[in-house]
Structure formats: structure tokens, C-alpha cells
Amino acid sequence: MAQTTDYYANNPLIHRDRRLGNASSEWVRSFSCENLKPLIVCRGPIRLEAMTVYEEMGISHYGILLSEKDSIVYPDALSPELKRLTDTSRVHRVPDYSGASKEERVERINQIISIARDNGYDSIFAGYGFMAEDDEFVAAIEDAGLKFIGPCAATQRAAGKKDEAKRTALQVNVSVTPGIDNVTARTLVSKYPSREALLSMVKAEGLTVDQKVLDDEKLSLEELADRILFASYEKGIDLFSIDELCAQVEKECAEMFRNYPGARIRLKAIGGGGGKGQRILGASLLTKKNPSDADIKKAAADAPELTREVLLEVKANGVGDNKNVLIELNIEQTRHNEIQLLGNGSWCIALGGRDCSLQMHEQKLLEVSVTQEGLALEIEKARKDGLKDQAAALETDLKVLQRMEEESERFGTAVGLDSASTFECIVDRDRHYFMEVNTRIQVEHRVTELVYKLKFTNPEDKDDFFIVESLVEAMALLAEHKDRLPRPERLPRFGASVEARLNATDCSLSPSAGGVIRNWSKPIEGEIRDDQGICFPNPDTGLFMRYNVSGAYDSNIALLLTKGDDRRASYEHLAKVLRNTVLRGTNLATNLEFHYGLVNWFLGQNVMAKPTTRFVVPYLTLVGRLKEEAQKIDVVYAFISMKKHFAKLYGGDKETAKAASETLDRKGTLLTRPMEVLLGDPHLLSGWLSLNRRSFAIENGKLVWLRNPLVVLEETYAYLNMSYDATRPAAEVIWSHDNELLQGALKFYAQLREAFGLDKGEFIKLRELLEQEEPQGGYDQKTWTAIREAHCGYELGNELFGMLFMIASKTDFFDFRVEDDLEVTIPEYLHDPELQAAMKKVLVPPPATKADEIVTPGGGMYYAQEAPGMPPFIKEGDHFEAGQPLFILEVMKMFNKIPAPFAGTVDKILIEGGDGVIVQKGQPIFKVTPDEKFVEVDPKELAREKRAQTGEYLAAVL
Template identity: 85%
Template sequence: MKANRDFDVEMTAMAQTTDYYMNNPLIHRDRRLGKSPSAWVRSFSCEDLKPLIVCRGPIRMEAMTVYEEMGITHYGILLSEKDSIVYPNALSPELRKLTDNSRVHRVPDYTGATKEERVQRIQQIIGIALDNGYNAVFAGYGFMAEDDEFVQAIEDAGLMFIGPCAATQRAAGKKDEAKRTALQVDVSVTPGIDNVTARTLVSKYPDREALLALVKAQGLDCDEKVLADESLSLEELADHILAASYEKGIDLFSIEELCAQVEKECAAMFRQYPGSRIRLKAIGGGGGKGQRILGASMLTKKNPTDADIAKAAAEAPELVREVLLEVKANGVGDNKNVLIELNIEQTRHNEIQMLGNGTWCIALGGRDCSLQMHEQKLLEVSVTQEGLQLEIEKAKKAGLTEQVKALETDLKVLKRMEEESERFGVAVGLDSASTFECIVDRDRHYFMEVNTRIQVEHRVTELVYSLKFTNPDDPEDYFIVESLVEAMALLAMHKDRLPRPERIPRFGAGVEARLNATDDSLSPSAGGVIRYWSKPIEGEIRDDQGICISNPDTGLFMRYHLAGAYDSNIALLLTKGDDRQAAYEHLAKVLRCTTLRGTNLATNLEFHYGLVNWFLGWNVMAKPTTRFVVPYLTLVGKLKEEANKLDVVHAFLAMKKHYAKLYADDPEAAKAASETLDRKGTLLTRPMEILLGDPHLLSGWLSINRKNFSLENGKVVWKRNPLVMVEETYEYLNMTWREDAPAAEVIWTHDRDLLNDALGFYAQLRERFGLSKDEFVKLDQILAKEKPQGGFDKETWEAIRSAHVGYTMGNELLGILFLIAEKTDFYDFRVEDNLDVTIPDYLNDPELQAAMKKVLVPPPATKADEIVTPGGGMYYAQEAPGMPPFVKEGDHVEKGQPLFILEVMKMFNKIPAPFSCTIDKILIDGTDGVIVQKGQPIFKVTPDEKFVEVDPKELERQRRATTEEYLQAVL
């Protein structure tokens, strides 16, 4: 009898028996291959792997958990003094789990702030590994995970790197090299220039003799065969010489010369591609870092003049300096190459998960990552052949012809991307996990880059596919891997022996929301403290390095300081489903049930809830582009701007006056109406006040209710029973009755009883007349008839109609919300039949976007003669070291002119002047790197125009007048 062939082992709870772990289907499997009855499976045991984990955040906790499940007992972690988990009172699960202090290795910073510090840190990490018995290093998805010099140093020290090897890092991780390889293996690439540094050198040394003389003069160690090969172009020769200069640590041209060449190349591209913008990308960037776009003015110029082109290209030098500074490639001897690419405007960002062992490469489906801002991803959803085929069949049955065509196009593009990714992976000898990133424009796609590391969103792929490794000599002998972190460890130990796996569909769809420390406008908000986090609900996958785990001794939640030194991510929230609709619906439930409270704490939780419900209200298969989020936020800002004009309590009181006038001739009826409205007051106004107070919640609510009303002659007409919508609104706001919840967080008992009575009343009538829950219009028409219906006698029928009048009275108030949608043209931002998203042009106006950002997050209170910081972070007075400051005392600045840089969570934000003024005094030490707080005065100024404050009483009068105008439209 054969040994146990199916090693898809049972779920276990190994580390901590908490709801967090028990609800997470991505962790807690017994992954110890060494315990298998199969000798072939046992041969892939990784129990001898001794990794040093040099990353932070959720991936560190995940690696620790997976390694323990694999039977790996000797591992350690690197811990920076700037990491949030070292703050007082932060009861880190990593440190609680790893109680052996000798395996926690503390460093000042994970990478170092300069090139010199980075080199020191690399040697320090290698020293820690060698001195403490580790034989491998795992860098996760941050810091030096894609640094080929780091990986080469690890390999030279005789250690394993759990990730792509140095050769693959160089061939695939450097954007210029990757693009050249892609062209060689017939991969579709974005039009552009990948060798501007070589062109810069050739511009300075314009012939072969000059280049060879340079090699001699600088004493560069170049391959003599390459130097003698006259078949090479000057640019190819220049590339070889530049590589030697990097090895020696010298520059062969100045940054100013590079900037001039980039400006020249941009001008040529603007001529070649009129009406387009250009994207600059540092070759060593990642996670959205080191990228800038120029030429916004060119979008409207299909026949640009020389002056137009020169003006647009002149933006390049400043942006080149920015990208080099951001990726720390502005030092002497750094590779300063920058890709100059055509910016594909209507693009979706799709990526393919790859896995390889150096010989084979397998694609594991795609992820749509188009919903992003500041080049940072926000919401990611799985894209698989099986999932698209399922949606195609559903659309065919529903007769949705345009949707079928769109989905079939996506399926064809996905298949091509997967095929190309596998060819590329083999070409670069991919021997671990990586991601093949593309931009998609309808039926076309362009390769962008390869991330030679595991991705933050790798869990999305783990939800939809598992890997089946089968014995080549026995098809019944196999083992299953459901973790990419586990697969990377397997490849580090056994890559040459691992057979090419088969991908096995797991769940139909997966979706991930990145919970970040950002404000309502999605600007980073560092420094907050989490004091309470609700427990995960059933089916929630909360990948948060364990922040939400309570103190096991006291059961109390431990405060967690979001230090903000590295990035804004708090957690990754994932859900799965049989299809995308189900995954989105469950994600909406997860977001609805999540409560985060703290001090100075701002998150994008409400943004995600509104966004997910926007898609649920329209179509979860929609195709948003990477330009979706900013105009969407602008529209949400317009919702808030309009909502700020309204006063719900005043609307309710004005409605009472309306009914008093309506029944002025019948005192008893007037009294009954007043009493009825008083009973319903808080039932209606409490949820409305919450919706009006948070535009993200309002956006989601309007989206899922867009088919529940119509406007006829400016009046709201209900298509569903408003009281059913009230019930659903309480559920939407997570305010349904719960005995253990504070009264402030749930429907009040008298409101609950009133609502239940009303819903029960209508349920009995629907049953009597054979109507469904959604046939309110028909029921309302029946109840409008004076003649008894449904076999009721006259007296009972009159009582029923009277009750109906009472239950419907005041519901008009809810219609105000729909009038806000009408006033802001909210539904013009929509999904078409072919799944394209239509974004009204006016929402792309930069001035409107800036104005609505201030509506979403009003600037800190300030005096008329001061300019303060809009948020906390690290202050820089100049663009880059050695450059002059943005402003000095006595300067006059125009509105929008850069004043300083505020670095928040590794993002460099240029802070513009909020108004035209003269800088009288700089109130802060000019030393770069000083920490500033939100609202801290930076400059004393003399404004060009005098500020006139608006009388609060006048504002209140305007609110009430606007409220009454709205009310007239619903009564």
C-alpha cells in the first residue's frame, strides 16, 4: 500500500487561540512536510532552514507563523528602533511570540538614510546572520527586498536569500534591464526610452574615441572584448562603461547634465505623441516610489507648438531630481537611470503573480490594482480565467451583450499576460516569487516592470489558487502549498528539485482593502494611537501583524502607536467568495463591523466602505482606471460641501410646521400628526445625521440605493418602501439592535419597536395581496383606493389606510439625501453597460480637486498672518541636499508656489502656498529633517488680500434657508 499521497493537511491552531487566527483561512495549517508518510514529500522538508527575517509589518508576522507551521524552529527578526512595535505599551505579538531575546536583533533603521548607511546595514545584517547561526535571509516586500547588491552580498557570504537571486534581481528588478529583456522575448512594452543615462554620456562624449579615452582617464575596469567590439552602438558601449563607473563609485556626468538630456528626450516624445503626458520612473523605484508625470498641459493640445512643447518639457529637471531623491539614487556613483515612458492615460493596473525555480515559471492569475492614489494601491481584486469565464456565462444568461464583450476581452488579455509573464520569468531565470506588472487599455496591454519580491497583495492570489507539487514518478504522490511565503522557503531550500506545480482553483474570488493611516482625503496621517479595535467577524481575514490581539493576561486592548516612520499601512483586510460579488459583499460587511478608536487617529476605513458599496451599487465587474480615485474623492468632497449646507434637525422641525399647516382646519388630525412625527423623529434623523456627517458613508449609501427612487418634476418618488430603506440604512451603518452595544451605536429601543411594527404591518398586507417586498408602489396604489380591497370590511380598510398614512408620514425627510445626489450630479459618475467607468470631465479639474480636498479635510485653524503645516511629518526646506531653499524671508510667493516638503510615511509632499503673500519670518529651524506637528506655524506672512471672516450667525441662517429649499422639494 502506498504512503499517504494527499498531504493537504488539517487545520491547526498552533500559536494563539484567538478569533483572529481561527477565522483566518490563510494561516494555521500543519505545513511540516518532514512528517509525511511519503519519502518524496519528506525530502522537501524545510526544518533545516534557519532564516533571519529582516522585514516589518504584516509580512513579518506572516513569515514567523508560516515558518513555525513548517517546523522551522530557529529563526530571528530584525527590529528597528523606529518600528511602531518598540513604542511603550505596544504589546507586540511578534515579541510575545518570540520570547527568546537573543533572536531579536535591534538596529537603528532597517536600511539607513544614506548610501553609506545602507552599505553598513547590509554588512550588519550579514554579520547578525553569521554570528547567530542563521543560514538564510527573508526580506519580505519592503526595504531591500529588491536590492540586487544586498542579495549579492548575502550570496557572497554563503547565505541563502529567500527570494529571487541576485542575477534575477539585476535582470528583472532593474526597470531598464527588464524592459530590454521583455523586448527580446516578445513582451508588449510601453513606448519610451530606457537608456537616458547612456544617451547623456554619449552627448558628453559623442564618439567611440572619446568614450574609450574616458575609460582610460578614469581607470574603469571594463571588459576589453566589449570595448573592442565595434558592432556595438555608442549607447550600448556607454551602458557598459556606466556599469563600470557604478562599480568604482564615481559619476561620469552631473545630475544637471542628466536633467538636460531628459528634458531633450521628453520634448522629442511630446512631438512624437501629441496630446499625451510622460511618466518618469527611477529604475530602482518600487511601491509607487520614484515616479512622476509631466505634461498635464499637453492633454488638450493635439497640435502643440514648439513653445507648448518646451514649456511642458521644462518640468522634467525638477521631477528628475525628485525621483532620484525619493529612491536615494542621488549619491555619487549611484545608477541614476530614469525610464521615460508614454503615460497611457486610460489604464488599468493589472499584475500577474509568478513563481519559478530558475528553469520553469508558472503564472498564478492576475490582480486588478487600478484603485490607487499617489501610486499606492488601495483595493485589489483577483482576476482569474475561471472567474472571468463564470462572469461571462452569467452575463450571457442575463442578456448583457456589452458586458459579455468586455469580459471576453479581459479574458483574452489575461491569457496573453500570463503567457508573456511565464516567458519573461524563464528568460530572467526567476527562482522565487515575483510579480509581472502591466497596464491594460481595453484590448491592449503593456509590460511595466517586475517586482522581484513577494507583494503586499499576495494574499489575494493565495485565496484563488493553491499549488500542487506532484512526484514526476508517481502522479498520486503530491503535496499542496497554499502559502507563497511557504513556496519561497521551499524554493530557497530545494529549487532545483521542485517540479513545476499545477495551480488548483481554491475560492472563486478574493479582494483586499489596505487599511491605512490616512485622513478623509487619503493624505498620510502619522502619529496616531490605536486604543481599541473590534474583533474580526466570521470569514474576515485581518492581516495586521496582530495589532488587534488583546493582552492575553488581562484581555485588554493594548495601545498601538502608528509611528509613521515607514509607511501608512495598518492592516490588510481580505475576504473571499464564490464570485467577485460575494467577495465584495463580505468585504462590505467586514468594513461595516470594524470599529477603530484612538487618539489623533485617522484611517481610510470609511473611504473603503463607501468605495466598496459604490461598486456594489453599480457593478463589481466594472473597469476603473488608475485615474479613478482622485475624481471620485472630488465627487465625495462635493457631497460633503452640499451636506454641510443642511441641518437635519431644522428640516424635521420645519416638516412638523408643514404638517401643522396642512391639518390647520382639523385640530385632532394636526395633533395626531404632531405626535406621530415626534415618535418618528429620532428614527429618521439619527441615521441621516451620520450620513450627512460622513461623505464616504453617504457615497456608498446613495450608490446602493440609486434604483430605489426617481425624480419627477423635481419631486422624489419612492420605488421601494422608505421604511424598508430605513431598516437597511440602520444595517448599513451597523446600528441594528444589539443588547450588548451602547445606545449611541445602535437603533434606540422605541425606534426599533416602531420600525418593527411598521414592517410587520406591511408584511401582512403584502402577504394578503400576494406582493413581494420590492412591490411597494403597487401596494401604495392599492392603499390609495377608498373602496375596501383584499376582502377587508369598510371599517378595517379605513383603519389600515389611516395606519398607512401614519407610517408614511415624515418619510419624505429621507428624500433629502437623494436631492443631494441630484444637486451634485452624483450619478453622472457611473458604470456603463460595457463596464467602463464614466468620469465627468469637470471632476478632473486640478483646482476643483484641491478645493474639495480642503472640504474633506479642512486645513488647521490659523491666524490670517500665518502659514501652518497641514499635517505632521518631517520638514525639508529645500528640494534636495545642496539646492537652495524654496523660500527665504522677504520673498513674495504666489498661491500654489511650493513652500517646503513634508515627508509623511515615506511620501514626499510639496506643500504649496495657500494664498499669495510675502514671507516676513521663517518660524522654524531651517535644518532639514526636523519633526513638525499638524497646525504648527511655519511662516509669518503678509497676505496680498485681507481675510474677511464670515459671521457664524449668517452661516447658520444660510444653512436653514438651504435646508428649507430642500424640504420643499420632498414634501
């Protein structure tokens, strides 16, 4: 335990005494949880967090559940927490956590309850995944006489099921997204279109439905159908086929397209979560204000296939499963905001908001705190700085946040919330719509813990209280002392916080499973790293232990958090954390560089910006364009060409030409090394360009420096974590002779600024003075001549570095920007699906393949058919067209249809073992005969083209 404490000594979220039993107050001691005996039924960072918090609370008898899938299917992915929990009697194993089918799920529930009973556990904690929102699981736990550390089964049913939650929201005057929440009931009514037909069916199927319900003629057919459907779930039978459901969904989607022209529709399985079980259709109608019936019919025709996908993804396609799917208007320009809730069944308190708009594949990437105190501070600063539009926008946000918090508490009280949950909304400027409630703790809950703490006060003595800073601790308290806990007061803690999800994804943010982490740099001061214990060293050797990033679950590796007095401070510290994080491994891909580029993009623009959920894909498309342009530049060729340019320019003066050549040679690696790093990673380039958007201007097609390029160069080395450090390998930092040259130049300009009374930002004025032949500032002619010559030497060649800014000009990089009112302007062309797909391939080129093969674009689990019982996508001998789905690759719980890259015929299927086989990136799947012969490009021709393009870039800066 000592090693763990030392390793995370700077983490303000852990390692404090939470043992209330040690308090001097009898009232506080009465809330001790030391007798709680929980079984932790979850994985990832939340499992380690629960272990840590429980130990700090004095809970000694806790156990954890491990899935054998962790260690059998994915070697070296065994839970790293076992470096801490070495008592094998408290480690329990199951084949997997939730089962692959309804039958297996029931079996697993019974198995988990048996493990708890047989080993003396009195409660179960399910974290933020798997079975945390399964009301049947929670009900079974309660029926077994065990406590569930989370919302009770009644709350799970009322708030956790998306359709029920939406109906409750309407009843308590909560704003909801327009749409349909009872398509299964409508499907049943379509099949049995009268009360008599429905009642006859109930009798024929032997369903148990309350007679009062059957006799109540005030119930509409759809309401009656809903009650009948719940009886069918109890009996485990289907009253309609999936085909009939899909047909009804298609019909409802068509009607919504007519009612909301120019909009898309979102399908959401009621049991989905974490972005799973959701699909969007109607992209073809986005630009059509008056779509024709043919347009609508074509768009709605995608609904059946997407409905099957969402049901399959949440495992609700079995007999007797509740297959209800929400059909909602997709609010296009929205932000995703959520409110943290806590309740005990009688009171409910909101703990501020989190903006989770920066997401992709419905998976959140970057989450920031949103509090009334924080917004009030930013409003005051904006007013002081004369930023009227920004102040007005923030005032709107404050009003929306206040309304969301009020509505969330009202909703929580209505459903009897008795633990932690999250009230999720979509926000459109000054409006918001309730989306769903997650009846569990969220991955990003620590964002809230950093900005608020809870003060529980004795109702009979205001000086008698205790403080809770952990939501996991609060959930344990509620499980043990629910009814007795008084409503707490929320107290501000730190001003702002931000969390980046470090995921196993490639450069285009597609999941990338199977990599091995072999080394991870230690956390820096102020870094909060939740990594499931991956970074815990071997307790015997103190060395880092390799870790296999499993593909069985989601793509998250760790959660990286920072806090600060305000949002900018928290972003700046996160940038520092990301800059200093070094991850090394085998076949390892992460989104570390994406986060670093993105965080610095906002630091260069405005951290209070209001990006929508549609931000990330066009942003990635723009980053792809950066890479496309960056690939056109050969830095070495550019440097040699620049030397030739100056040799020709000074050709009439051999001494000057020789001096210029020698100067350029001394500066060569100083300039080219950071350029090559930036050109090699478009995410780094994106962040750097944003930070430097005021460092240059383009005048008449030529680059003009607005800041001292050598200052920019020094900042660039720092940005790339390449500042001079004698303790680090030379390959990772600026070389010592380059550093001496750079520091000498910076000292030279600092002395000149002091002599002329100029500040660091007045480079243009300094340059204008240095252009004067007549001595300035009281210098004599000889000294002034030497100063000007030194200036020319220091300036010489900096044009090369300016080529990076020309990439921004070529790609219209700065047209993607934050406006004065904090809205983000995204150029329309970046929403083009074809361009997005093309830039995805630029960011991550397809794996090398032979002309007669089709290979997997990544590692994962192979499926030849869309769902069990359905025909395969393709068979041997079949012809396929470009873009036609050929198979499904499941990567970290995301089901990806892999399209054909070209047209051809399948000669042989190479996968053995059928569905569920694990495949590696680049593994051949089919032997094929393509329709067209592939023509290889001559590498020499590519090199000639690249030199020509480099020459064009260089001409713009010289």
C-alpha cells in the same frame, strides 16, 4: 501561541500543519524545511506572516530584525510581534533597515550579514519592502554563503531594474510601453558624442571595461555608453552631473510630447517600487491634439525638477548611483493588472492575476483576484442574463489575461526566475503593455493565495504529492530545495478574493502619521486580517495594547481580505467586515470609511466594473461635492420646518393636525439619527446612494419613492451597523422605541403584501391600491379606512429622509457610473485639477491657523529644501505667492511639497533643528505678513444661509 490561534481562528490562510517532515511519504519528507534558519529582515504584516508560516513549517530557529527608528523616533510603535516572540536572543536591532545614504546602506548590508553569521542563521528573508529588490544586498548575501529567500542576484539584476527588464521583455516578444529606457546612456553620449571621446574618457577615469566591449565596433554609441556606465557604478563615480541628466530628460520629454500629442509622460526611477520614484508631467497637453512648440517647451520644463524628485525619493542621487530614469508614455485610460509568478530557475508558473487599478499616489488601495475560472463563470452568468455587452467585455478580459499569463511565464523563464515575483502590466481594453517586474513577494500576494493552491507531485508517482497554499512557504521551499522542486500544478481554491489596504490616511487619502490605536474590534467570521500583530492582546492581561502608527514607513496599518464563490460574494463579505470594524484612538485617521463607501459603490453599480488608475481622484472629488452639499442641510431645522408644514397643511382640522404632530414626534429620532450619520460622512453617503440608486426617482423636480422608504430605512440602519442589539450601547444602535415603531410598520406592510399577493419589490402597486378610497382586497370599509390611516401615519415624515437623494440630484452623483460594457464613465469636470484641490480641502479642511501664521497641514518630517545641497525654498524676509512651494513634508515615505495658501512675506522661520525635524499637524512653521487682510465670516450669517439652503432641499421633497 494559543491566544493568537484563538484570535484568528477564522483565518483560512494561517494555522495549519505545514511540516512536510511529518509526512508518510519519503519523497514528501525530503522537502522538509525544518533545518532552515532564516533571519527576517522586513517589517509590517509580512514579518508576522513569515513568523507564523515558519513556525507552521516546523522552523524553530528564526530571528527578526528591528529598526530602532520604530521605538526611538516613534514611541509605542515598537514591533507588536514581540508579544509573540519573547526570546530576546532572536530579536536583533539596527538603527534603520536600509540606511539614509549609499554609505549607510553598504554599512547596513554588512551589519545584517554579520548578525546572520554571528547568530547561526543560514538564510535571509526580506519580504516586500526595503531591501527585497536590492541586487547588491542579495549578491552580498550570496557571497557570504547565505541563502536569500527570494529571487537570486542575477534575476534581481535582469528583472528588478526597470530598464534591464524592459530590454529583456522586448527580446522575448513581450508587449512594452512606448518610451526610453537609456536616458543615462544618452546623457553620456551627449557629453562624449563619439566613440573616440568615450574611449578617451574610460582611460582618463581609469574605468575597468571588458576590452572586447571597447573593441566591438558593432555596438552603438548608446550601447557602449551603457557598458561604460556600469563600470562607473562599480568604481563609485559619476560621469555626468544631475544637471546634465535633467537637461537630457527634458530634451527627451519634449520629443515624446511631439511624437504623442495629447498624452502625458511618466518618469520612473529604475529602482523605484511601491509607487515611489514616479512622477507624471504634461497635464497641460492632455486636451491639446496639436500642441505648439511653446506648449511643449513649457510642459517639458517640469522634467528637471521631477527627475530630481524621483531620484531623491529612491535615494539614487548619491555619487556613483545608477540614476537611470525610464521616460514612458503615460497610457491614460488604463487598468493596472499583475500576474503572480513562481519559478525555480528552470520552470516558471503563472498563478492568475490581480486587478490593482484602484490606487492613489501610485499606492494600491483595493485589489481583486482575476482568474480564468472566475472570468469564465462571469461570462456564463452574463450570457444567461442576456447581458451581451458585459459578456463581450469579460471575454476580452479573459483573452488579455491568458496572453499576460503566457508572456509572464516566458519572461520569468528568460530571467531565470527562482522564487516569487510579480509581472505587472497596464491594460487598455483589448491591449496590454508590460510595465515592470517586482522581484519580491507583493503586499497583495494573499489575494492569489485565496484563489489558487499549488500541488507538487512526485514525477515517478502521481499519487505522491503535497499541497502548498502559502507563497511565503513556497519561497522557503525554493530557497532550501530549488533545483529538486518539480513544476507544480495550480489548483483552484476559492472562487474570488478581494483585499482592502487599511491605511493611516485622512478623509482625502493623504497620509496621516502619529495617531495612536487604542482599541480595535475583534475579527468577525470569515475576516482575514493581517495587522502585524497590533490586535494581539497583552499576553499577561489579555487587554488590547495601544499602538502608535509610525510615520517612518508607508501608511499601511493592516490588510483586510475576504473570499467568496464569486467576486460579488467576496465584495459583500468585505462590506460586512468593514461595517463591523471599529477602530478607536487618539489623533487617528484611517481610510476605513473610504473603503466602506467604495466597496458599496461597486456593489450598487457592478462589481465586475473596469475602473482605471484614474478612478480614485475624481471619485474623491465627487465625494467632496457630496460633503459640500451635505453641509448645507440642518437636519433638526428641516424636521421642525416639516412639522410646521404639516401643521399648516392640516390647519383646518385640529384633530388631524394634532395626530400628525404626535406621529412626527414619535418618528423624529427614527428618521434624523441615520440622516445625521450619513450627512456627517460623505464616504458613507456615497456607498449608501449607490446602493439605493433604484429606490427613488426625480419627477418634475420632486422626489418619488420607488421602494418602501421604511424598508430603505431598515436597510440604512443595517448599512450603518446600527441595527438593534441590546448588548451594544444605545448610542451605537437604533433606539428600542424607534425599532419597535419600525418593525411594527414593516410587519404591517408585509401583511398587506401577503393579502394582495404582492412581492417585496411591488411597493408602487401597493401604494396605488392604498390610495383608493373604495375597499380593496376584500376588506370591509371600516377595516380599509383603518388600514389607510395607518398607512398615512407610517408614510408621514418619510419625505425628510428623501432629502438625502436630492443631494445626489444636486451633485449629478449618478453621472459617475458603470456602463453596460463595464467601462466606468467619469464626468469630465471631475478631472479638473482646481476642482480636485478645492474638494480635497472640503474633505479635509486645513487646520485652524492665525492670520499671521502658516502651519503644517499634517504630521510628518519637515525639510526646508528639495535635496541636500540645494537652496531652501524660502528664507526669512522673502516674499511668496499663493501656490508657491514653501517646504517639504515627508509622510510615510511620500514627499509632499506644501504650497503657500496665500501670498505674503516670511517674517520668521519657527522650526528649530533644520531638516528632518518631526512636526505635528497644525504646528506653526512661519510667522508671516499676508498681502491681504483676512475677513472673518459672521457665524450667524452662515447659520441663516444654511437654514435657507435646508428650506430649498425640503421644498423638493414635500
